Amino acid sequence: xxxxxxxxxxxxxxxxxxxxxxxxxxxxxxxxxxxxxxxxxxxxxxxxxxxxxxxxxxxxxxxxxxxxxxxxxxxxxxxxxxxxxxxxxxxxxxxxxxxxxxxxxxxxxxxxxxxxxxxxxxxxxxxxxxxxxxxxxxxxxxxxxxxxxxxxxxxxxxxxxxxxxxxxxxxxxxxxxxxxxxxxxxxxxxxxxxxxxxxxxxxxxxxxxxxxxxxxxxxxxxxxxxxxxxxxxxxxxxxxxxxxxxxxxxxxxxxxxxxxxxxxxxxxxxxxxxx
Amino acid sequence: xxxxxxxxxxxxxxxxxxxxxxxxxxxxxxxxxxxxxxxxxxxxxxxxxxxxxxxxxxxxxxxxxxxxxxxxxxxxxxxxxxxxxxxxxxxxxxxxxxxxxxxxxxxxxxxxxxxxxxxxxxxxxxxxxxxxxxxxxxxxxxxxxxxxxxxxxxxxxxxxxxxxxxxxxxxxxxxxxxxxxxxxxxxxxxxxxxxxxxxxxxxxxxxxxxxxxxxxxxxxxxxxxxxxxxxxxxxxxxxxxxxxxxxxxxxxxxxxxxxxxxxxxxxxxxxxxxxxxxxxxxxxxxxxxxxxxxxxxxxxxxxxxxxxxxxxxxxxxxxxxxxxxxxxxxxxxxxxxxxxxxxxxxxxxxxxxxxxxxxxxxxxxxxxxxxxxxxxxxxxxxxxxxxxxxxxxxxxxxxxxxxx
Numbered sequence: 001x002x003x004x005x006x007x008x009x010x011x012x013x014x015x016x017x018x019x020x021x022x023x024x025x026x027x028x029x030x031x032x033x034x035x036x037x038x039x040x041x042x043x044x045x046x047x048x049x050x051x052x053x054x055x056x057x058x059x060x061x062x063x064x065x066x067x068x069x070x071x072x073x074x075x076x077x078x079x080x081x082x083x084x085x086x087x088x089x090x091x092x093x094x095x096x097x098x099x100x101x102x103x104x105x106x107x108x109x110x111x112x113x114x115x116x117x118x119x120x121x122x123x124x125x126x127x128x129x130x131x132x133x134x135x136x137x138x139x140x141x142x143x144x145x146x147x148x149x150x151x152x153x154x155x156x157x158x159x160x161x162x163x164x165x166x167x168x169x170x171x172x173x174x175x176x177x178x179x180x181x182x183x184x185x186x187x188x189x190x191x192x193x194x195x196x197x198x199x200x201x202x203x204x205x206x207x208x209x210x211x212x213x214x215x216x217x218x219x220x221x222x223x224x225x226x227x228x229x230x231x232x233x234x235x236x237x238x239x240x241x242x243x244x245x246x247x248x249x250x251x252x253x254x255x256x257x258x259x260x261x262x263x264x265x266x267x268x269x270x271x272x273x274x275x
Numbered sequence: 276x277x278x279x280x281x282x283x284x285x286x287x288x289x290x291x292x293x294x295x296x297x298x299x300x301x302x303x304x305x306x307x308x309x310x311x312x313x314x315x316x317x318x319x320x321x322x323x324x325x326x327x328x329x330x331x332x333x334x335x336x337x338x339x340x341x342x343x344x345x346x347x348x349x350x351x352x353x354x355x356x357x358x359x360x361x362x363x364x365x366x367x368x369x370x371x372x373x374x375x376x377x378x379x380x381x382x383x384x385x386x387x388x389x390x391x392x393x394x395x396x397x398x399x400x401x402x403x404x405x406x407x408x409x410x411x412x413x414x415x416x417x418x419x420x421x422x423x424x425x426x427x428x429x430x431x432x433x434x435x436x437x438x439x440x441x442x443x444x445x446x447x448x449x450x451x452x453x454x455x456x457x458x459x460x461x462x463x464x465x466x467x468x469x470x471x472x473x474x475x476x477x478x479x480x481x482x483x484x485x486x487x488x489x490x491x492x493x494x495x496x497x498x499x500x501x502x503x504x505x506x507x508x509x510x511x512x513x514x515x516x517x518x519x520x521x522x523x524x525x526x527x528x529x530x531x532x533x534x535x536x537x538x539x540x541x542x543x544x545x546x547x548x549x550x551x552x553x554x555x556x557x558x559x560x561x562x563x564x565x566x567x568x569x570x571x572x573x574x575x576x577x578x579x580x581x582x583x584x585x586x587x588x589x590x591x592x593x594x595x596x597x598x599x600x601x602x603x604x605x606x607x608x609x610x611x612x613x614x615x616x617x618x619x620x621x622x623x624x625x626x627x628x629x630x631x632x633x634x635x636x637x638x639x640x641x642x643x644x645x646x647x648x649x650x651x652x653x654x655x656x657x658x659x660x661x662x663x664x665x666x667x668x669x670x671x672x673x674x675x676x677x678x679x
Contacts, residue, residue: 055579056452056564058459059302065446078576103300104563108577130300130563134290155304157466162307180304181464 003096003124004149004172007047008207008228017224018046019269020209021262022100022233024067025050025084026076027240032250033071034084036240036258041095043259044266047209047229049127052081052101059129061184063234066241070248078105082121089122098125098151098172103135111139115146125149125172136169144171151175151209154200156192163203173207173228174200178214184234187213190222197226217268224272232265283530283606286597291480294603296596299479301459301566308466313481315386320488325381329489332377336410337367339374339492343500343657348627356511356650358643359504360660361497361525364632370662371493371521372403376472378489380407383470390469392416394458396423396451396517397588397635398430399662400474405439415439418458421449423587430666448581451517451591455565475518476595479566483595490524497657498528505655511536513646514659515639516609517553517589519598521661530606539598540642542589543611544582553582555594556602556609569596585614586634588662612641620644621664621671633662634671 001009011018021040026033040048053071057064085097099118106114106128118126126148131139133152143150149172157180158166167174176196178188197208210223211231223230239261243254286293299309319325333339342362350358363371376393383391391413395401401417408415417434421443424431434441447453455478462471476483476490501509512529514522516539529535544552552558555570562571564579572580572592584590601607612620620640624632632640636659643658650656664671672678 054577055447056456058456058565059304059463061460072578102563104571104573104577104579107563107568108573108575129302130566132299132301132303132306134299134306153303155302155307157304157307159307166303177302177304180466182460185464 002147002149002172003094004047007094007096008173011046011228015274017227017269017272017274018229019044019220019266020047020049020211020229020231021045021236022049022051022231023236023240024053024064024071025081026053026071026074027067027237028070028244028248028250029074030076030080030084032254034087035255037084037088038091039255039259040262041092043262045095045262047096047098049098049100049231049233050081050085052078052099052105054102054105057102059182061182061234063184063237063241067237078109082117085121085123096124097122098127099123100127101129103128103131106139112142115139115142115148119146119148123148125151127151127153127175129153133165133169140169153177156180156196160199163200167204170206173209174204175231176200176208176210176227177212178210179212181212183212185213187219190225193223194226217264220265221268221272224269230269236261279604283601283604284527286600287480287484291484293597293600295561296569296599297480297483297567299566300563300568301479302463304463305466309479316382316481316485319382319385325385329378329381333374333492337373337377338365340496340500341365343497343504345504346628349624352627353644353647355648355652356654356656357652358647359655359657361493361657362660363493363521364636364660364663368399368403368406369665370399370403370633371490371524372400372474373406374492374524375474375486375489375520376400376403376407379470379472380404380411380413383413383472384411386470388468388470390414390465391472392418392458392461392469393472393474394418394451394454395474396454396590397586397633398423398427398434398666399588401439401441402430402433402437404472405434405437408439409437416461417441418444418454418461420451420454421445423450426670427587427666428669450582450587452579452582459565475520476523476597477518477565477567477569477593483567483597486520487523487527487597490520491527493521493524493659494526494528497525501655501657508532508535509655509657510534511538511650511654511656513538513540513639513643513656515540515589515635515661516594516598517542517591517635519595521659523595523597525657525659526607537607538642539607539609540638541609541611542584542586542638543613544584546613547611551583552611553584553589553591554611555592556598557611559592561599564593567596569593569599585617586638588633588635589638610642612638616641618671618674630660631664631668632660633664634667636661
């Protein structure tokens with residue numbers, strides 16, 4: 001059983017939803033972002049999404065765009081991102097790590113090599129924003145062979161006719177993008193989340209994570225009432241930014257600030273009991 | 276020649292691929308809308324009402340056909356090939372862009388969309404889109420890099436006068452690539468009501484095919500006009516390439532005529548060897564950006580690098596996927612011209628023919644100046660004069676130390 005499957009099984013046994021935390025590898029520097037990664041499980045993250053910085057993040061709002069630019073400016077590379085995960089695995093062998101980003105980085109390394117390298121580093125899954133099911137066959141067999149889950153996105157525009165095509169390429173969990181738009185902008189209503197999650201459940205037994213627009217413990221709790229996990233990204237990236245000084249350097253308050261925020265989100269999610 | 280197909284004009288396949296190029300690399304949110312667009316386009320292009328309305332607009336509004344003009348003084352000066360200009364710069368709004376925009380905005384109306392967005396580099400596509408939206412009374416937002424807003428100020432004013440909202444984009448180098456990122460971000464949030472009018476033969480399928488089809492009027496007319504003028508096909512075609520829509524429009528109808536030599540001219544900026552250029556085919560390699568796989572300027576890891584060109588319309592690190600395919604198949608030759616060469620060609624044309632060309636088209640002219648003298652006098656050469664240079668007057672005047 002994969003780490004992702006195990007983690008969702010455990011969450012089910014614990015009768016609660018999970019908190020998925022996204023942050024950008026290398027933001028604002030490799031050492032600080034490794035410190036964040038290492039401390040996330042203790043701060044309350046159940047699954048970790050690690051952003052791979054890319055020059056042209058077309059589905060991201062200003063916060064995550066700037067985070068990627070900070071990371072690239074700091075010299076972050078894909079090898080260094082894999083290395084972060086490798087080091088993380090020396091202290092944590094249970095928390096799933098999913099890489100999230102854009103397909104060109106995978107394509108340039110070669111899909112087969114990328115999947116092998118990711119698996120060897122201890123990566124459990126991949127979310128590629130610009131690889132819809134129409135093109136996902138480019139990586140699926142390599143990801144399967146390497147034991148890396150492919151987490152495809154579903155959106156409010158993904159209707160019941162189209163959903164099976166998305167699910168055909170999905171493993172680990174299903175990521176429901178709860179609003180039309182880019183990261184860190186609008187938020188969905190709880191009613192809309194409920195309706196879509198129920199709709200997706202009719203098509204799959206995979207756990208469902210819901211993201212986009214979740215920034216407060218209350219919003220995370222509202223999602224936790226319906227989905228198997230709540231995904232928070234921009235809110236965390238904003239806390240990273242708040243801990244950077246005028247010269248672009250991490251202050252001593254950066255990491256504690258991120259963890260305090262994540263703990264508040266985790267409290268929100270864990271306060272919802274699912275029987 | 277590697278693996279020559281029976282025809283160079285049959286692409287893309289049903290998944291939008293030209294060989295390994297093209298495709299639909301977009302966020303899931305957009306996928307259903309792109310499929311809907313494809314369906315709507317496939318229905319419209321065989322609907323006589325749609326085709327007829329577009330043709331009527333092309334004739335009575337845009338001013339088609341554009342002339343095929345024998346540039347006698349230019350021919351004499353270069354002392355080789357017999358040179359014709361396909362005068363796309365005489366179209367309404369001053370470039371070939373109107374051909375595509377009228378088609379897409381008609382399609383937007385047909386699909387019931389209530390808002391149109393576009394990206395623009397030089398502003399020619401933005402002006403064309405703003406124009407069509409004024410005509411059809413649809414709100415229009417144009418995304419334009421802040422750098423380009425500066426260097427193409429006349430076009431910004433035109434868009435504003437036409438009632439469009441111009442949104443300067445400050446990300447990255449603040450040029451065409453960044454404008455396209457921002458347009459796609461807007462589209463993800465508004466796709467149920469908004470039509471994204473892409474200005475070139477790039478982006479996710481069906482855009483490369485659809486824009487090509489709308490631009491093929493250039494090559495179709497050229498074919499007829501050359502038959503009338505000379506009783507035979509041209510021997511050589513030359514066009515500049517940023518994304519590649521004016522070139523594809525001229526080239527595509529001739530791809531299966533093996534006697535026709537076809538040449539695309541990329542922007543070499545300060546020189547391809549300097550790294551400061553926009554020549555994706557010459558200096559890039561295949562990658563995935565903006566919804567398609569194509570040749571891109573990028574670093575080893577796949578981060579997209581900034582393009583550099585004097586011409587805002589060519590200042591883009593990618594190129595339409597069908598061009599990438601035609602390069603790999605060897606059907607079209609792709610060469611490049613530098614900023615300095617383009618600027619010199621710009622001035623030459625002004626003085627010899629009394630035509631102020633766009634800096635984009637000046638790249639094609641720069642290559643013609645090298646090529647034409649090497650060709651025999653009976654070689655019929657057509658260069659696509661894709662746009663007029665009025666928008667470039669302040670920038671060029673400043674560079675030449677003239678008062679604008």
